[in-house]
Amino acid sequence: MAQKRTTTEGRAAAGAVERKVLVRKPGRAASASEPGRERLMSPLQRSRLERRGTLEAITGNGVISACVMILAAVAAVICANTDLYYPLHEWFAQPVTIAIGGWEFSLTFELFVNDFLMAIFFLLVGIELKYEMTVGELRQPRQALLPMLAAVGGVVLPAAIYVVVNRGGAVYGWAIPMATDIAFALGVLSLLGSRVPPALKVFFSTLAIADDLLAIAAIALFYGHAPQLGWLAAAALVTAGLVFLNRRRFFGVAPYLTLGLVLWFCLFQSGVHATLAGVILAFTIPARSDINARALVSWVESKLPDLDERFDAEAHILGQHDFTHAVTRVERVMHRVTPPLQRLEHRIAAPVNFIILPLFAFVNAQVRLVGVDMLALAVDPVAVGVYLGMLLGKTFGILGVTYLMVRAGLAELPKGVGWRHIAGIGILGGIGFTMSILIAGLAFTEIPAELLAAKTAILAGSVSAAVIGLAFMAFACRGDGPREEDEASGDVQAPGDAQAPDAPAVQAGAE
Known part of the structure; x- marks a missing residue:
């Protein structure tokens, strides 16, 4: 979701900038010699820019990223039921070691994926949460109240169903069916295109975000090891530094x-699940710009005459030191706007969606069914509790x-x-792949049979919720007709690292 929103914002921001450039202030005529893009860049450079835009559109597409993750999960199940299973698991058990002098830190490749790389995923989730709490749906509590409380229902009822089915047994896995996978669920919903009412997408996005908050809280409170107070104190000091x-x-x-x-290292050593470092980090990174956006346009316009005066059309660009120095000062300021x-979201969204999550799916969806009694697996209380919790608990809870x-x-x-529409959203809420598998691994680390049952039910429940939910939503939205999505518009702000002289005024506050 974060990736899709970023792409939309980029288009809106680009359009806003273009409109500001093209619309002249009263009394100021447009120059006939004003350069267009064809005069700024060669055909080769324009072609490369267009290809880059196409690549960004692909990596920003929620459907494509969800499909990549599904393919990784399917590949994992196929490999797990062939002769590749054992060499793969040996590889997953190989240590990843970092050594500095006499100090050495080591963890298996599987832990590296589940604890370190997934912390980057949680960083992206935290960025999305902070975005929504700053300028999105969660900024207005009254508007967000209904989907947020619906998310609570979609968490409590699945957990209750699991506990009832597993009373006296493996109750510790109660949180497995309560999570909704944002990427998968919104990817499936987007397959219906413009037939989905825009307000429904907002409702579902807010619900999924609140669901993430609850899942993060469950991991933090119930699925860590016995905390080491010294390392927790160190983590608190690092957080204070942030x-x-x-x-x-x-x-x-x-x-x-x-x-x-x-912070990640301190939490990893403390016994608290280290992926929470990503969320904490996201909430401490500034969401404001240190540039006064209202003064930016006027400041840039004030620099144009100086740039025009310094530029020599007859000289090579390498020899125009005064011109390039002036341009560099403008570049430093423009870099500080975002x-x-x-900026961090732009950097990590594509790697998370196309590398980290597919890798996590491949490592954790290794469900080996060779020699397994399928009937016994189907009636295993863990599998039944997870499957019914995901399919029925989510639907009726929401x-x-x-x-x-x-x-x-x-x-x-x-x-x-x-x-x-609400019923369809409830069904799609049962798609709980990423968080559910993560929680299952935490709940049943030392119980392979229960972990197999949980993972099998997660895969079956997610597929069932996706297929049934898509079919139901297609029926529910059949009379809605084509709609155009509302594109959010606003000032795009963000910062850089170096303060340029005589730059626009600095914003007060960082958030």
Whole structure:
């Protein structure tokens, strides 16, 4: 989701900049010699820029990223049921070692994926949460109340179903069916295109974000090891350092990432699940720019005469030191416009969606069914609890709480959204691949049989929810007709690292 939103914002921001350039202020005529893109770049450079735009559109497509992850999971299941299973597991058990002098830190490749790389995924999730709490749906509690409480219903009922089915047994896996996979669920919903009411997409996105918050809280509170207080204290000090950087308006990304690595190590050693370092880091990275965006256009315009005066059309660019120095000063300021939070999201979204999540799926979806009694597996309480929790608990939890809120007069359904849409969203909420597998691995690390049952049920439940939900939503949206999505518009802000002289005024506050 974060990736898709970023692409939309980029297009909106580009359009806003283009409009500001093309629309002249009163009393100022447009120059007939004003250069267009064809005069700024050669045909080869324009072609490369277009290819880059195409690549960004592909990597920003939620459907494509979800399909890549599905293919990785399918490949994992196929490999797990062939002779590749054993060499793969030997490879997963190989240590990844970092050594500095006499100090050495080592963890298996599987732990490296599940604890370190997934911390980067949680960093992206945290960025999305902070975005929504700053300028998105979660900024207005009243508007977000209905989907957020619906998410609570979609968490409590699946967990309750699992506990009832497994009472007296493997109750520790109660949190497995409660998570909704944002990437998969929104990817499936996007297959219906413009037939889905825009308000429904907003409702589902807010619900999925609230669901993520609850899943993160469950991991933090219930699925860590016995905490080591010394390392927890060290993690608290590092967190205080991150907050200090934010409060002192440090807008460079590098100091935050450095302390983020230290925070991850402290949490890993403390017994608390280290992926939470990603969320903590996201909430301390500034979401504001240190450039006054309102003064930016005027400042750039004030620099244009100086640039025009310094430029010599007859000289080689390498020899125009005054011109390139002036351009560099402008570049430094322009680099500071985008907030660190947004710059970091741009850097990690594609690697997370196309490398980290598929790798996580391949490593963790190794469900080997060779020689397994399928009937016994199908009636295993863990498998039954997870499957029913995902398919029934999510549906009736989301639909039930929404119905009670509306009937009590505490909320209203979004415009253009009916009960059939809410029911469809409830079914799609049962797609819980990523978080569910992560929690299953934490819950049943030492119990292979239960872990196999949980993973099998997660795969079956996610596929069932996707197929049934897509079919149901196609029926629910069949009379809605084509719609155009509303594109959010606003000032795009963000920062850089070096302060340029006589730059626009600095913003007060970092968030």
